[in-house]
Structures are given as C-alpha cells and as structure tokens.
Amino acid sequence: MSRVRVLVGTRKGAFILTADGKRKQWDIAGPLFAGWPVYHLKGSPADPNRLYASQTSDWFGQILQRSDDGGKSWLQPGTPAGPSADAAPGPPRGESNRFAYDTSAASGKPLTTHQWYDGSQHPWEFKRVWHLEPSPTDPDTVYAGVEDAALFRSCNGGQSWEELAGLRGHGTGPQWQPGAGGLCLHSIILDPADARRIFAAISAAGAFRSDDGGASWKPINRGLHSQYLPNPTAEIGHCVHRIAMHPARPQTLFMQKHWDVMRSDNGGEDWREISGDLPTDFGFVIDVHAHEPETVYVVPIKSDSEHYPLGGKLRVYRSRGGGERWEELGKGLPDRDCYVDVLREAMAVDALDPCGVYFGTTGGQVYASADAGDSWSAIVRDLPAVLSVEAQALP
Amino acid sequence: MIVVELPPHLRTLAHVGGEVALEAPEPATLGGVLDALEARYPMLRGTIRDHDTLQRRAYVRYFAGARDVSHDPPDALLPTEVAQGTEPFIILGAIAGG
Numbered sequence A: 001m002s003r004v005r006v007l008v009g010t011r012k013g014a015f016i017l018t019a020d021g022k023r024k025q026w027d028i029a030g031p032l033f034a035g036w037p038v039y040h041l042k043g044s045p046a047d048p049n050r051l052y053a054s055q056t057s058d059w060f061g062q063i064l065q066r067s068d069d070g071g072k073s074w075l076q077p078g079t080p081a082g083p084s085a086d087a088a089p090g091p092p093r094g095e096s097n098r099f100a101y102d103t104s105a106a107s108g109k110p111l112t113t114h115q116w117y118d119g120s121q122h123p124w125e126f127k128r129v130w131h132l133e134p135s136p137t138d139p140d141t142v143y144a145g146v147e148d149a150a151l152f153r154s155c156n157g158g159q160s161w162e163e164l165a166g167l168r169g170h171g172t173g174p175q176w177q178p179g180a181g182g183l184c185l186h187s188i189i190l191d192p193a194d195a196r197r198i199f200a201a202i203s204a205a206g207a208f209r210s211d212d213g214g215a216s217w218k219p220i221n222r223g224l225h226s227q228y229l230p231n232p233t234a235e236i237g238h239c240v241h242r243i244a245m246h247p248a249r250p251q252t253l254f255m256q257k258h259w260d261v262m263r264s265d266n267g268g269e270d271w272r273e274i275s276g277d278l279p280t281d282f283g284f285v286i287d288v289h290a291h292e293p294e295t296v297y298v299v300p301i302k303s304d305s306e307h308y309p310l311g312g313k314l315r316v317y318r319s320r321g322g323g324e325r326w327e328e329l330g331k332g333l334p335d336r337d338c339y340v341d342v343l344r345e346a347m348a349v350d351a352l353d354p355c356g357v358y359f360g361t362t363g364g365q366v367y368a369s370a371d372a373g374d375s376w377s378a379i380v381r382d383l384p385a386v387l388s389v390e391a392q393a394l395p
Numbered sequence B: 001m002i003v004v005e006l007p008p009h010l011r012t013l014a015h016v017g018g019e020v021a022l023e024a025p026e027p028a029t030l031g032g033v034l035d036a037l038e039a040r041y042p043m044l045r046g047t048i049r050d051h052d053t054l055q056r057r058a059y060v061r062y063f064a065g066a067r068d069v070s071h072d073p074p075d076a077l078l079p080t081e082v083a084q085g086t087e088p089f090i091i092l093g094a095i096a097g098g
Helices: B008-014 B030-040
Strands: A003-010 A013-020 A027-032 A038-044 A047-057 A061-067 A113-115 A121-123 A128-134 A142-147 A150-154 A184-190 A198-203 A206-210 A240-245 A253-257 A261-264 A282-288 A296-301 A316-319 A327-329 A347-349 A357-360 A366-369 A377-380 A386-394 B002-005 B020-022 B060-064 B089-093
Touching: A003 A047, A003 A357, A003 A366, A013 A038, A013 A377, A047 A128, A061 A128, A128 A184, A150 A184, A184 A240, A198 A240, A206 A240, A253 A282, A282 A347, A296 A347, A357 A386, B002 B030, B008 B089, B020 B030
Parallel strands: A038 A128, A038 A386, A240 A282, A347 A386, B002 B089
Antiparallel strands: A003 A013, A003 A038, A003 A386, A013 A027, A038 A047, A047 A061, A113 A121, A128 A142, A142 A150, A142 A184, A184 A198, A198 A206, A240 A253, A253 A261, A282 A296, A296 A316, A316 A327, A347 A357, A357 A366, A366 A377, B002 B020, B060 B089
C-alpha cells in the first residue's frame, strides 16, 4: 500500500508526519533542528528519500540541511559532522550555507540595491532561504528562493550555490520592494514539459519567467491589478503571495495575490481574476488537485490587516471549474473562535487517489483531507506556528 | 590553548558538548580565534560572522572573559588570561523571546 509523508516547517523546528494510504493514523517525528525556524522542507521527485530543508535564524543565519534517508538523519552537504583537521582535504567546507549574490562584472548586471519601504534604495542583504525546489529529474539539482529576493541553484546536492543573476539583473530589480514579510522569492515552479522554463514569484515585485533555464528573465504581470500601487497595473510591484501549476497543464498558472485570485492560460503572459464568489479574495495559499487540473484550493483570509478567517470560521474553498465559482469546505474544520493564519508555503496536495490535501496554521494545527477536501481532521494540533507544508506520496 | 564557549544552538551544530579548546596563532587576536574556530568547525562558517565580509552577525557578541570585545577590530590582541586559556573567549547570542 502507498504511504504518505508530510514535511512541516515551523517557527521552532521541523516535523515529519507519516501515514499509510488511508491517511487516518499518523506518526509524528520531531522536532528536527529544535528551536530554529525551518522555513521549508521539500523532497526530490527523482528520489523521495532525498530531502532538503532550510534551517534559519536571525541570530545565526542560514543552515542548509539534507537528508538521504527520508528524514531519519541529516547533514550539511559537504561538511562532515565534528571537527575538521587543520588542513582538511577536499572542497571548501561550510559552503552549503553560503548564498553570495553575484555582483561580478561577468554577470553584466552588478546590482547592489533595491527599493526600501520608504522608497529609497537599500543594499541587497541575504537573510534566509524561503523555498527549496528540487529538480524533477536530478536529486542533486535544487533551486533556492531567498530573501532579499534572488534565485540560487545547486547542482551538487546543496554543497554550493550559484545565483541565477539574470533574474535580479533583468532591469526591474531596483524597483522591487519588500512586503511585510520581507523581500522574498517564495514560489519556484519548474515546468515539467520544458526543462528551460522556470517560473518564480516575489513579494512584492510580482511573477517572472525564464525560457532559457534561468539565464534570462522577464516580468509576467499583465492583467494584475493592485490597488495599493500608484499605478495599479504597473509591470512591477504586485504582492504575489503564491503561484501554483498542475504538471499536466504547464500553460495554466493559478495565483493568490495580496488581494485577488488569478489565473493565466498562456504561461503567465496574461492573467484574469477568478475570485468570483469567494467571501474574501485575500489569502496566502493556493494549490491544485493532483489529478484534476481545474480543481483549485484556497483558504480565504479576512483582510490584509486582519490575518485570520472571516468570522473566526476556518474554511477551505474549492473550485472544480478553474475558478469563479467556489464551494465552502468546512467538515471537520473549526466553526467558530478560530483566528489563525495559513501562510503562503503551508498548503500541499499528495498524489494518492483520492487526492490528499493538507494545510498548516499559525496556531500549530496541521489539517488533512483524504478525500480531496470533502472532510478534514487535524493530524496534530499543538505544533509551533506552521511555516510550510509539503506532501510526498511514497510507494 | 584558547577556550571558546559557544551558545547552545552552535554547540548542537558543531556536535560539541561544552567548551571548545583551540590552538590559535600567536599573538592571539580576535580574528585569529574566529578563524581557528571556523577552520576546526567549518559548519559554523556564516553563523557567527558573514561568510565573505567577516562582519559579526547583528545578534552575536564576543566577550574576552568579562570584557565586551564585540566592536574590537579583528587584529585586536586578546587579554593574556584568554590567550593562555585561564579565561574563556565567549560567543554569545542576544537574549530574546519568541
């Protein structure tokens, strides 16, 4: 029977939740990296036991962790545990945690500043890895979306990282500005049908696409409308919270923006609003059913200043027609007095049948549905605030 | 031999239980001790000071015995007691909630 593994990053460590295909009885392992924020963990589609994790803190910086055994043990790639000899042979140690912006002349665009909250220019400063996206075909290739926003790639299992500097350098970088959570690159989508095509999204800059493997980039924000911008339809400055794609429909993207739920059917060239009858179209997460490319999930949040469900009633909304018409899903979810948030990395689906859907809250609950959202139950209720959720279907 | 005290999270990362005893070039300087620490425990690179600029991280302080040397230049000499290992070189994370 198939199994499922759910990877949960929280403010104070990571947890691994596992169950058989029924997804009723769960084992909970953790905390891993106890006491540290873990922004994201994700497994390699090419080797599900290869996991990458972003362990990060304001005190001690970025630690990149890797597991080769499904999370039983972890290592810093390229750096053996314990003390090193004074002149240890081999490549430099400790490089797995080094994310150095490319300001070289060779990159042609030695960017040094972006826009700050007050409109002034501010130096680019690395803070943390928000998102790790392993290659669909090579366990040793993994992309990292970081704050201050940039995209990095490792081709050696996370031992060292190089910036894909064409993203920051394509020309609009000095106009990018941080959202309340920082200037973060949070969404990375690798097109399964075209290895050269990569999508990325940044708060608060917008969505971007590369058609040449990450060398060059362009903004793809036509159709977005953001009331808070002096020019609401500007090319840059939109606070995109999350984008999602079904692997069978790589031309179709779904987006949860600061306000508005959007879709594109031409690889991001044009977007149209699909908020339809949602009770509020503010939110952070969005995801697509594993087997139904037109079935989309969001968790509406009251507003940009009141980050909790409308009326204290936690609800997922599902559209089976690609947007516009949404159905409220609440069986098993709190009906009252619930004032948690669901952050942008904190929803995932598994590929079992029926499709499993998962989301985590800032109140420490991880909810699961083993029937594509029809009913829900809490796998665990009292974790630290959940930052990210990923799901893996295992043989 | 210089004795270095690490904050608990960095002890976990370095897989050490308590104090770390290091050989550092003489005369013992602030930068020399940090260089020796990172050479011996490369998993700590970037956790105390920036990988490239070697600037101290904002929420980290250095103490030589009881004296705050956080703002001393890297070539500042450490007190004899620290250089001889009778007083520890302390790396401290800022106290904060959360």
